[in-house]
Amino acid sequence: MAQISVIQGDITTMKVDAIVNAANTGLVGGGGVDGAIHRAAGPELDIACRKLGGCPTGEAKVTPGFRLPARFVIHTPGPIWRDGSFEEPKLLRACYVNSLKRAVENGCQTIAFPSISTGVYGYPLKAAAKIALTAIAQFDAPLQVTMVCFEDAAFSAYQAVLNELD
Numbered sequence: 001m002a003q004i005s006v007i008q009g010d011i012t013t014m015k016v017d018a019i020v021n022a023a024n025t026g027l028v029g030g031g032g033v034d035g036a037i038h039r040a041a042g043p044e045l046d047i048a049c050r051k052l053g054g055c056p057t058g059e060a061k062v063t064p065g066f067r068l069p070a071r072f073v074i075h076t077p078g079p080i081w082r083d084g085s086f087e088e089p090k091l092l093r094a095c096y097v098n099s100l101k102r103a104v105e106n107g108c109q110t111i112a113f114p115s116i117s118t119g120v121y122g123y124p125l126k127a128a129a130k131i132a133l134t135a136i137a138q139f140d141a142p143l144q145v146t147m148v149c150f151e152d153a154a155f156s157a158y159q160a161v162l163n164e165l166d
């Protein structure tokens with residue numbers, strides 16, 4: 001069973017084996033948490049990402065963490081929210097499950113996630129929190145998982161959903 005905690009903070013400072021990046025399918029960097037991770041990791045991260053040749057929505061690919069305290073970055077493009085009928089829930093769940101699989105394959109014991117898709121990609125927060133925390137809770141591996149929420153609204157939503165799951 002994965003162990004879950006929810007904190008508020010900046011994922012780029014996390015001293016864990018892997019942090020997850022809410023990327024885009026081109027893996028070409030961007031704003032939000034993606035921009036913050038690229039700035040903190042240094043230009044080597046962009047070079048490594050470009051060699052991966054993109055990543056489909058819901059899948060996950062790994063690079064080193066370079067100048068980050070984290071050893072790896074797991075890049076996963078979340079779904080862009082339209083109205084919920086374009087497989088957004090299934091794709092968002094796949095982001096979490098595939099990222100956790102990459103972590104296990106790389107021998108990680110600790111992993112930190114941002115709130116995937118709930119920024120520019122517009123996924124409703126509470127619905128996203130339910131999918132994220134359920135996918136993590138159901139994942140059968142001895143991983144310590146931290147959800148790192150940046151803004152107050154995300155922190156409250158994930159805390160509320162975690163309490164409902166307990």
Ligand code: AR6
Binds near residue numbers: 029032036118149
């Ligand atoms: N640490 C943790 N969470 C953060 C940080 C941080 N340093 N900075 C922002 N967040 P977003 P998306 C939160 O927009 O919706 C990029 O341009 C943020 O407050 O980063 O999946 C990519 O290249 C929000 O709660 O990701 C893609 O094109 C959450 O991270 C696109 O955005 C996700 O917001 C992906 O959009």
